[in-house]
Amino acid sequence: LPDIKNIIKGCLAGxxxxxxxxxxxxxxxxxxxxxxxxxxxxxxxDILQEGFIKIFENLVHYKHEGSFEGxxxxxxxxxxxEKFRSNHNLYRVDDIDLIPExxxxxxxxxxxxxEAVDLLNIIRELxxxxxxxxxxxxxxxxxxxxxxxxxxxxxxxxxxNLSRARMILQKKVSYSMGVNKKAVxx
Amino acid sequence: xxxxxxxxxxxFRNGLKDYEVLPPPEVWNNILPxxxxxxxxxxxxxxxxxxxxxxxLSILGYRWSREIIIQMQxxxxxxxxxxxxxxxxxxxxxxxxxxxxxxxxxxxxxNMPAAQLYSxxxxxLDGPSISPEENFNxxxxxxxxxxxxxxQDYSAVIQKSIFQAVNTKNKVKDDLKEIPYKExxxxxxxxxxxxxxxxxxxxxxxxxxxxxxxxxxxxxKSMVSYSGGxxxxxxxxxxxxxxSGLYYSSVGNQIDGISxxxxxxxxxxxxxxxxxxxxxxxxxxxxxxxxxxxxxxSGDRVITKYNNDVFDPAKANLSYVNNTLYQNFxxxxxxxxxxxxxxxxxxxFNIIGGVSYNILVNNSVNAHVDGNNYYVGKTAGLNSILVSxxxxxxxxxxxxxxxxxxxxxxxxxxxxxxxxxxxxxxHPYSFGIFSGLSFKF
Numbered sequence: 145l146p147d148i149k150n151i152i153k154g155c156l157a158g159x160x161x162x163x164x165x166x167x168x169x170x171x172x173x174x175x176x177x178x179x180x181x182x183x184x185x186x187x188x189x190d191i192l193q194e195g196f197i198k199i200f201e202n203l204v205h206y207k208h209e210g211s212f213e214g215x216x217x218x219x220x221x222x223x224x225x226e227k228f229r230s231n232h233n234l235y236r237v238d239d240i241d242l243i244p245e246x247x248x249x250x251x252x253x254x255x256x257x258x259e260a261v262d263l264l265n266i267i268r269e270l271x272x273x274x275x276x277x278x279x280x281x282x283x284x285x286x287x288x289x290x291x292x293x294x295x296x297x298x299x300x301x302x303x304x305n306l307s308r309a310r311m312i313l314q315k316k317v318s319y320s321m322g323v324n325k326k327a328v329x330x
Numbered sequence: 331x332x333x334x335x336x337x338x339x340x341x342f343r344n345g346l347k348d349y350e351v352l353p354p355p356e357v358w359n360n361i362l363p364x365x366x367x368x369x370x371x372x373x374x375x376x377x378x379x380x381x382x383x384x385x386x387l388s389i390l391g392y393r394w395s396r397e398i399i400i401q402m403q404x405x406x407x408x409x410x411x412x413x414x415x416x417x418x419x420x421x422x423x424x425x426x427x428x429x430x431x432x433x434x435x436x437x438x439x440x441n442m443p444a445a446q447l448y449s450x451x452x453x454x455l456d457g458p459s460i461s462p463e464e465n466f467n468x469x470x471x472x473x474x475x476x477x478x479x480x481x482q483d484y485s486a487v488i489q490k491s492i493f494q495a496v497n498t499k500n501k502v503k504d505d506l507k508e509i510p511y512k513e514x515x516x517x518x519x520x521x522x523x524x525x526x527x528x529x530x531x532x533x534x535x536x537x538x539x540x541x542x543x544x545x546x547x548x549x550x551k552s553m554v555s556y557s558g559g560x561x562x563x564x565x566x567x568x569x570x571x572x573x574s575g576l577y578y579s580s581v582g583n584q585i586d587g588i589s590x591x592x593x594x595x596x597x598x599x600x601x602x603x604x605x606x607x608x609x610x611x612x613x614x615x616x617x618x619x620x621x622x623x624x625x626x627x628s629g630d631r632v633i634t635k636y637n638n639d640v641f642d643p644a645k646a647n648l649s650y651v652n653n654t655l656y657q658n659f660x661x662x663x664x665x666x667x668x669x670x671x672x673x674x675x676x677x678x679f680n681i682i683g684g685v686s687y688n689i690l691v692n693n694s695v696n697a698h699v700d701g702n703n704y705y706v707g708k709t710a711g712l713n714s715i716l717v718s719x720x721x722x723x724x725x726x727x728x729x730x731x732x733x734x735x736x737x738x739x740x741x742x743x744x745x746x747x748x749x750x751x752x753x754x755x756x757h758p759y760s761f762g763i764f765s766g767l768s769f770k771f
Contacts, residue, residue, distance in 0.1 A: 163365060167358055172350035179351060192353055193360050200365045202548050219548070222629070226587055229625075230653075260349040263342055282339035283346065293630040296638025314338050 148212055155203050167196060170213065174220050180267055181224035181279055191227055195220035221284060225294055228276050257321060266316045273297075274309035281306050519770035520565050524575075524736060526766035527558030532581060532758045549629075550611055553582030553656070557762060561665065569671040577663035579688070581758070585610055585655040588632065590697040590706060591648035594623035597641065604707065607633040612657055613749035615695050618707040622697075623648055651704050652697040659712065659748075660692035669724065680724035682738065685745075688716040709749070716746040722764075732771065738764040 151169075154162025174195065178188040198219050206215055267275060276295060280286045281302070286294070288302040297305070532552035561575025588608060598605060598620045606624040608615040609631045617624065623643050626632040643650075667684030693712055696703040722740030729735055743759040 158366075160362070163362070164358070167361065171357070172352050173348075175353040175357075176346065176349045176351045180346060189354060189357050193357050193364075196357075196361045197364045198548070200361075201551075205548065222548075225629075258341070258345065260345050263345040264349065264351075267342060267346075278342075283343050296625075298639050301639075310338050313342070317338065317341065 149208065152203055152206065152208075152212075155200060163200065166199075170216060171196070173213070174216060176264070177217060177220050178224065179264055180283070181221070181276070182227075183268055183272060183275070187227065191220065191224050194227075195223040198223060221280075225276075228272065228295065231272075258317065262320055263317075266313060266320065269316065270309055270312060274305050274312065277302055277305040278309035278313070519732065522563045522565075522571075522768050522770040524561050524563065524573075524766055524768035525559075526561065526577075526736060526738065526764040527556065528738075528740070528762035528764040530555045530557050530579065530742075530760045530762035532760045549586045549631075551584040551586070552758070553584055555580045555582050555760075557663070558764075558766075559663070561667075563669065563768075569674065571669045571671075573667040573669055573682075573684070574665060577665065577686075579661050579663050580692075581659045581661070581760075583610070583612055583657040583659075585657065587626065587629070587653065588655050589625040589643075589653050590651040590655065590704070591623040591625070591643045592621055592651050592699075592704065593646075593648045594643075595621045597636075597646060605634055605636060606707075608655065609633070610657065610709070612659075613709040613711040615655070615657070616707050616710050619705050622651075622704075622706050624706075651699045654697065655706060656696050656698065656703075657709055658692065658694050658696065659690065659709070661688040661716065662691050663688045663718075665720070667720065676728055678724075678726040678728070678734075680726060682720070682722045682724050682740070684720060686718045686720060686742075688718055688744075690714045690716075711749040713746055713749060716744055716748070718742050718744045718746075726768070732769055734768050734770070736764070736766050736768055740764055 151162045151166050155166055171192065175188065175192050178191040178195070179185070182188040182191060195216075199216050202219065206212065267278070270278065273295075277291055280291045280294065281288070288299045288306070291297070291302045292299045531554050557577055557579030559575055559577030561573050561577070563571045563573040565571045585608070594605070604616040604618065605620065606615075606617040606622070608624060608626075623636065623641075624632050624634070625638070625643065663686045665684060665686040667682050669680050669682045671678055671680050673679035690712060693708050695706040695709060697706055698704070720740055720742045722738050724736060724738040727735045727737075740762050741759070742762070744757050747757055
């Protein structure tokens with residue numbers, strides 16, 4: 145397999161084969177990130193498309209320091225953030241769906257039965273603001289202060305959004321686990 | 331409950347860590363044209379530079395190969411010229427060669443080089459004597475005198491013609507000696523004035539200064555700019571000249587992801603100079619237009635007290651202008667270049683290098699709306715005087731003795747940083763293909 149440095153070099157020279165190779169190698173992982181940040185497939189496709197265009201445009205600035213995947217992921221997350229900001233006024237925090245109360249304690253519950261696709265579907269069902277805060281905090285590791293600056297909310301709002309997001313996720317995870325258990329037990 | 335939060339965070343973080351989903355094929359189909367379109371200007375400039383280099387090398391190669399061929403053919407050409415001269419003399423009415431033998435001999439010697447012709451004539455010199463007076467007297471007609479017949483006639487005619495040719499050559503030499511030296515010396519033009527213009531592409535910046543600059547730079551693009559002006563050159567020697575003049579050049583930078591809105595002035599109760607600051611790789615933009623509201627779409631580059639927590643442009647019904655800001659910097663450039671002529675032919679080939687002093691004359695930041703500029707403010711912290719270094723090659727095609735057409739691909743690197751902001755001292759470099767006309771006097 146060609147070395148990533150050679151692929152980047154080829155992309156910078158405008159080599160179509162290397163551009164496609166880079167896309168084929170990383171698009172599946174980055175598309176999963178896009179899905180994680182978006183509520184519908186169309187939005188995810190747009191984020192991936194814009195994200196990859198930015199990746200190709202900015203390859204010249206990549207200094208081969210640190211993980212290339214991490215660098216690409218940061219660009220895709222920033223693109224998702226831009227999308228979120230541009231739709232900011234369209235989003236509203238919906239009421240939490242009427243989901244049955246969890247029948248398990250989240251501190252002790254074993255979630256190993258859940259597949260990645262189930263987790264992705266659960267996270268995508270979150271209201272956009274909650275989803276964005278949860279992704280930035282729990283997955284990307286940003287602080288509330290940073291998240292506040294990124295999506296123009298206060299630190300306190302970020303904390304409360306995260307708390308609400310976790311609560312919804314726990315309910316939905318527990319619900320899914322319950323459904324799965326029932327299905328297994330027959 | 332805190333552990334539960336960590337647990338749920340870890341569940342999603344680890345669960346989605348390596349998860350992959352194949353995107354629909356149409357995504358790549360949409361990416362490819364966009365990437366190719368963006369690469370086009372740069373590719374075009376690179377191709378233009380490559381063509382210029384190849385063209386100049388081809389011309390040089392052609393000229394050199396022609397010179398070599400001419401040099402190889404030169405001895406024969408020189409002989410032919412002499413034999414032609416000889417034939418003309420031999421065939422002149424004054425000599426009137428009519429003998430068949432002479433004709434035959436003449437036809438044999440017609441295409442013979444002069445040296446051979448001369449040696450062919452030498453044995454005849456042993457025949458009946460001809461006085462030097464007769465030979466050098468143009469009025470002396472040997473045929474009329476009846477002293478010589480047949481071969482002797484012929485040899486005399488040949489001999490006379492050779493002496494006439496020698497005489498003519500000597501006469502030309504003597505004439506040349508009489509012409510004053512000043513008139514012989516080629517008159518050279520000491521000065522030239524040149525008007526040049528070029529689209530200029532700022533290929534990139536020195537990104538290595540800091541991560542801050544790198545992060546900001548991801549959303550920034552250089553724009554194709556233009557520069558042009560007039561320069562004077564003084565020829566120190568035939569090949570070396572010093573050049574200076576006055577150029578106007580503009581540098582543009584496009585900043586994406588900063589949304590601007592108009593109609594903010596009714597809500598502006600600030601006493602300070604500016605409401606918004608925008609961090610860019612070229613310095614900090616300070617808004618000067620109190621009507622503008624700025625919002626960063628992709629990060630934290632906009633610093634303001636009117637952040638989204640306290641002011642929502644949509645709720646205030648502000649008019650959206652654009653999502654991109656354009657920084658424009660214009661400079662008056664005073665170059666001091668040395669130009670060395672490597673090839674001095676119909677198409678001259680020069681190497682040009684030197685430094686320029688660039689004085690900042692315009693600094694503005696705008697957003698575009700319906701093809702018009704919407705003024706936003708200025709970039710702070712810019713160096714008012716920049717020093718740049720240039721290196722280029724010049725092709726000069728002489729249309730006449732005094733007017734020539736110039737083509738100069740030039741690379742420029744800014745030795746001084748654009749701004750003095752700590753961590754973002756950018757040193758842009760540019761490439762331009764200057765073209766224009768020059769007049770020598």
